[in-house]
Amino acid sequence: MSTTVLSASGGDPVAPHAAPASKRDLWIVFWIFPIFFGLFGVIFVLLARVIPPPRPDVTTDQKVQWFAAHATTIQIGFAAVCVVFGGAAIANGYVAYQMKRMSSGPTFAYAYMGSMAVGTLPGLMLVALCFLAATLRPGRQPRIIALLYDLGMLSFNGSLGCFATGYLAFAIAILYDKNAIFPKWLAYVSIWQIVTEVIATQMWVSSAGPYSWNGSIAFWLAVIVFGFWLNCQGICLKLATDRQPAGSRPLD
Amino acid sequence: MTTAARSITYAWIVLCAITIGSWWLAPGHSTHAATPSVAITTAVVLLGFVKGRLVIQYFMAVNTAPRWLKLATDAWLFTLWAAVLAIYLY
């Protein structure tokens, strides 16, 4: 929505001392983004078994059996998550860093960083803890294991507000930005993400069918849109890194 | 009034006429129980396609847009309504 476009370096103050010609620091951090999300995909799909999600409409005994059948991979997967989940903070921190270079002020960069940092707990770690607690002691009472099953899946798929806030902050920052750090369409795409988060609220009241936590609408469509959005964000992050002049810093 | 402005108004009149016409088709009348009807559903699909195309062509001004956009919007419209009908009939 801007006719006048500042060059990407327009607002970037250059470091006070000798500016290096290298952008190695940026590239190191950038590559953590695809590496982390690649690992995330592998762990959650192949090992931890939460994508595709186990069914919500099963009996307590079936939940216990499900944990028994997948205990080893769940344990390997989520133990790995305990080590690598900091990658999420770095990936989100790098997005916030690029947002900080926008001409739209720091407010939404901070909001993005904050909401995503908070979202890591309910959206990523709580399911790991619940499933690890369930698999640590298979002899636990079935009703407790069933509770951990529900609690884990609901927190993983149902923690919506943190991410909706993050997407909103991301979209608004892009729309106000005149430094063209990220393209406008990425902001519009983030609106889809908010919509899918809103629809996913229905998994809290629906235990079977298209709106449940493994449903075609509340889960699958949301995951496809998320995957598309994440790839777009990664590509745009790469382009933003390409264009950032060496030795430049974010705006204050 | 320009040609474009006039065609927008014509499109609006046709759209409203179809909408009011569909009032008689709908099942939402409490006087009698609705029965499934392939004929009505097919009509709804066809009219939905026509209405969607009018909106895209005249309101969204795709009739003067680049070719790729015409193709993309028509493909969406056709795929959607064809799929709806196919699922219904299947």
Next chain:
Amino acid sequence: MQILAEAEELPKATNIKTQLVALWIAAASALILLVAFIAFPGFWPPMSPELTADQVASFYRDHTAWIRFSMVTFNLCGIMLLPFFCVVVVQMKRMATQSQVFAYCYLSAVVSGATLFALADIFYAAAAFRPGRDPDLILLLNDLGWMVFIAPVGMIVAQNLMLALAVYHDNGPNPVFPRWVGHLSLLTLFAMVPSACAVVMTNGPLAWDGPVSFWLRNGAFATFTIVMFFVVRAAIHRQAIEEGVAR
């Protein structure tokens, strides 16, 4: 360090002072946390994951008062360490020969890590709130408390990785931190990583009461934090002198 009288009212002098205040808040909190650590009966020795539900329940019943005292203290003072890590962020942003990207990612990891640390004491304290609860539920709360406390080291991994990379890329004439801080940061990281296995092991050195997962992990973190206290303090002093705020 002596703040110069003529610079006393300048914002850059205030920036130095607030960093020092944050540093000392963290130091005081760390002392209190040490007391809480010593006071928690479950750390002397660390509770074995092999205890049965009844044993765990009777532990909470027998030591309710001490558990409550230490966990409330952890609750109150645990996140008081956060200002210290924020001072590290401020210092990282001063590093001249880089784009500040590590500082932002470090901050992001610090915030996420703190949310997890803030959760652990809640599980322990909730278990001690009604010691008469069903032993299976007490065991569950105890498990969750131990897991959150010991295992999710990912955010510290991210933090220390960012700090180390920042130090290694800070290769101008006046580095903010000495280069060995990067090595120490990585060393701490490697010492803490194995404790992620505590979510799987119920005995041996990697279980949450094992020497690696408990003593090495916590010892490494405590040592690192104490060393960083002095490193950061020296960095603030250098900043004050460079900016003409102090002698």
Next chain:
Amino acid sequence: MTITEPQQPKTDLPGDGHMWFMVLGDLIIFGAYFIVYMVQRAMAPAAYLQAQQHLSITIGVLNTLVLLTSSWFVAQAVRATATADYERAIRLICGGGACGVLFIAIKAYEWTTKITHGYTTSNEFFMFYYMLTGVHVFHVALGILILGIVVRELRNTRRRRLSMVEQGATYWHMVDLLWLVIFGLLYVMR
């Protein structure tokens, strides 16, 4: 670097590519919702039809007419902007926005009567009804915000641009287009 090109006189793409990307993507996502609805409906056609009977076709028709009229206003506003008649364009867009507000008001009334009659999300058809109309109303509200931004830009003599108005209009017509599909699938078909 993505530069928002100054509007070329030769280009006949209404609005800009960024907005069309959003609109086409949104159409595909909604298309997926519609397909899932049809699949679910095909599994229990009688139950769905029976539930459909509880929707008021009169309100549905009224809402459709309101939204079609709002689209007419907005489409005419684009033509008015193209002929540099900005005052008329602003009035037309305000008319379109007012129709949008009326649409939301009618929708709110419809929801209220449905909920008071006990048609809640426990019925699968009504689950879809509330979801589809709810997400659509979210789009209407966003559209009203966008129209407001367009009016603000049009009032500013330095910032009034055809492409800006066209972007807003493209979004608004998409909202209309999606409603026509919702109307056909939920209210009319049997």
